Amino acid sequence: DGGLFAACKGWILDVWAFAKEDKNRVIFSLKVGFAVLLVSLLILFQAPYEVFGTNIIWSILTVAIMFEYTVGATFNRGFNRALGSLLAGIFAVAIAQAALCSGRVAEPYIIGISIFFIGAVTSFMKLWPSLVPYEYGFRVILFTFCLIVVSGYRMGNPVRTAMERLYSIAIGGFVAVLVNVLIFPIWAGEQLHKELVNHFDSVADSLEECVRKYLEDDGSDHPEFSKTVMDEFPDEPAYRKCRSTLNSSAKLETLANSAKWEPPHGRFRHFFYPWSEYVKVGAVLRYCAYEVMALHGVLHSEIQAPYNLRIAFQSEISEASNQAAELVRSLGKDINNMKHTLQTSLLKRLHASTERLQRAIDMHSYLLTTSNHEATAEYSSKPLPKIAHTLSSTLSNDLSNSLADLNKNGDLGGQEPTLTQNSSFLLPVPAAESYHESMKKQQRRLYSWPSREVDDFELDGGLEMDFLPRMRALESTAALSLATFTSLLIEFVARLDHLVEAVDELAKMAKFKHY
């Protein structure tokens, strides 16, 4: 008994939370109640009942069927109902007159054949792809036609039946539209607007979460990838939100379809507001989200870059991803505030940091072994210049020159040349640095490889001969996983260009304010 009470209480709390989450739900419910009450009054009061008669029950049916959550959907359904009823009325009157003229015997045959014909044709038409949104209208044509023709046949005077039905439907539609628009209207356009902005935020959140987890993970708590790819990932709320946006194309389209029916309202003050552009922006955003899904796949794949390697690129990766997320969020914010800011500075910064990431990774296929060894700080104390001198005495002149150049540069860099190289790798290269400058740095690194390799061989001795390459092969796999992650990140950034374009297009067409 106490359990039942507790269950009841829990249930009531659930309902309360549900209502509180979105107050529009309560408003919508009360509006429906009010609308059906209004039309019912036409029958309950004596005066209107004497005017309209029992036909007014069609108004109730109309309100119950037509009343939708948003204004646009109600208009859309009302349009379907009105046009459908009108067409059905015209057909019905025409057929009924023809049947009447053809005599008592032929009449039922004509009516029967016409019903079959209308049923088949409307059903076929509503399957036609471009007519699918008007499915309800075809249904209305069918049943209104049947009702008028049949009751006309039994009660005579089909024109009167048709007219009575049409005006009672009109009353019902009128009440439904008035209540829906005048009392706390819920606009499909507003919902679409909010929904799209939410998608921007969830893609940005998901990207950040994904990258954060990638750089956080120290490999200690890396469980086997869940048995199903469909896992809930309870510790990744943003990912789950992002995943749900991937399946939301239908919702955006439905909302846009409804929004097209709405008059200018609230913040959307001009006619022919480009609601279909919202769907397009949503689609481009979804294409960006596919890359996030792929990033998430790398994050949870079994082939994993070791922690120290990921950490080596931490600053570049997190800089690029944070700026990308920031750009996505600021695009979403712009849409939300209906502003049109040129994102050039953000975009430029993002491109610069992505290029930096790209360059860091480019060097990586050469520096993997070295940088990795240095990152683990095992070999950092080795006397690099000495070995280089030993080498240079036997190699050709050009090479010895280049190595001398390397030494000089290394000395310029500070007292611990290896650490300098390592740290310049970790620290983001200042944006002001020219490409030539950084290419030169890269060169130095490239040249320093052979001597370093030799260095390792010399000091580690024979025992490592068999072990080292194996370790390196593993390291290279790991490096490729990292490379995949960064490539996907870079591809994500590349797609942001398209997103910026799509948002610009939307801003232009929707006449957002310039800043």
Add this chain to the structure above:
Amino acid sequence: DGGLFAACKGWILDVWAFAKEDKNRVIFSLKVGFAVLLVSLLILFQAPYEVFGTNIIWSILTVAIMFEYTVGATFNRGFNRALGSLLAGIFAVAIAQAALCSGRVAEPYIIGISIFFIGAVTSFMKLWPSLVPYEYGFRVILFTFCLIVVSGYRMGNPVRTAMERLYSIAIGGFVAVLVNVLIFPIWAGEQLHKELVNHFDSVADSLEECVRKYLEDDGSDHPEFSKTVMDEFPDEPAYRKCRSTLNSSAKLETLANSAKWEPPHGRFRHFFYPWSEYVKVGAVLRYCAYEVMALHGVLHSEIQAPYNLRIAFQSEISEASNQAAELVRSLGKDINNMKHTLQTSLLKRLHASTERLQRAIDMHSYLLTTSNHEATAEYSSKPLPKIAHTLSSTLSNDLSNSLADLNKNGDLGGQEPTLTQNSSFLLPVPAAESYHESMKKQQRRLYSWPSREVDDFELDGGLEMDFLPRMRALESTAALSLATFTSLLIEFVARLDHLVEAVDELAKMAKFKHY
């Protein structure tokens, strides 16, 4: 006038093609016509009209509203309509009796308040996520309740009104269900089955197409990536099909929801057939398709691996992808034929060739420069062993030993050591070859690197000093693009494990025949 005739002709041909594409469309249309004709006959003929009276028009309304494309959807709608009407009838009779007992003055107030209350409560309930599929049922409750209560108020005897309405609705529902089930039934289950199998095929096709284009593309006709990511890619029909499957989750769910209402039929002969498993398999398949989308992204990204590099891995990539596509297709075929074959042999082969691809790529981060140079056949004539000897005379003992070892291995490999290395890289390593064996080969390659590097330096001279690293940096970028492509391919294969599992689960639950 001739133009009008031509337009008409084109339009008729379109309709004809549309009907021919899926004959079920025509069947459905004719069935709807037949069903409405059947209920109309109940009014058109004198005998049934005398029995049922004008209330029978509710049957027509019911048929028009209930008749859906598939059997399952019709059952579902029928259930909604039946239960909704029944509940509404019970509520209405109870309220009407209470109103009657409370006297002439209070009656309209009680009726009005009850209408408002029912309107608000049903509208709120249909927003509750788990009740959304029964949206139509709540609509039915609302309007049936209003109709019975209101007309009961005006015509008296609400119980009789309710009963008459209920049995005419029952007649309509009965006719709709009978016609839908007995005459060329269109089963939602069958549609779902076909749809899922199609998805398997389109994912497999899309993967193959993507990989083929990646390996085909010789860089000459590489246009800038389309202005919008949403481009139609007219030369990639499979990609477009695959993309549309990504948005089809709603369709699969609707079909599964309908299929649950269907009795055992055709090939699906046992009760409680696991239709929801189809949705799960579809979801896992969609996760595989995300990887195909990412592959497609790499295919069209601006950072592109050069043709000769891609070609170097051609056999491994195309072997792995063809086997992956084959596995997907054979899973689809199994579902189609309702067979349960263990895909172990295919899966083993796929894993072996994926491992081969993986290994080839692993070695790559070391061999990139060399293999690439060799692939372009510019440096293949260089006397490698000689240089090694020059080097070994000055370096420490350990290193000279290892290089001697390298020479010996190189000599064992054939008369043209560089070409051998290159070709062993291009040809797939036989699956029988042990891991140890291939690791040894890899070692040899790793060790040959330093001397090769030195070789380049010595022979190319000072002019190349500035140019070479830059070229190498570019090459490394390219290599990373290739690495990303293969990583995504490998991730796709990893997800196929989950797909195989999901299909196994489906096969078990649906009791597919074992082979």
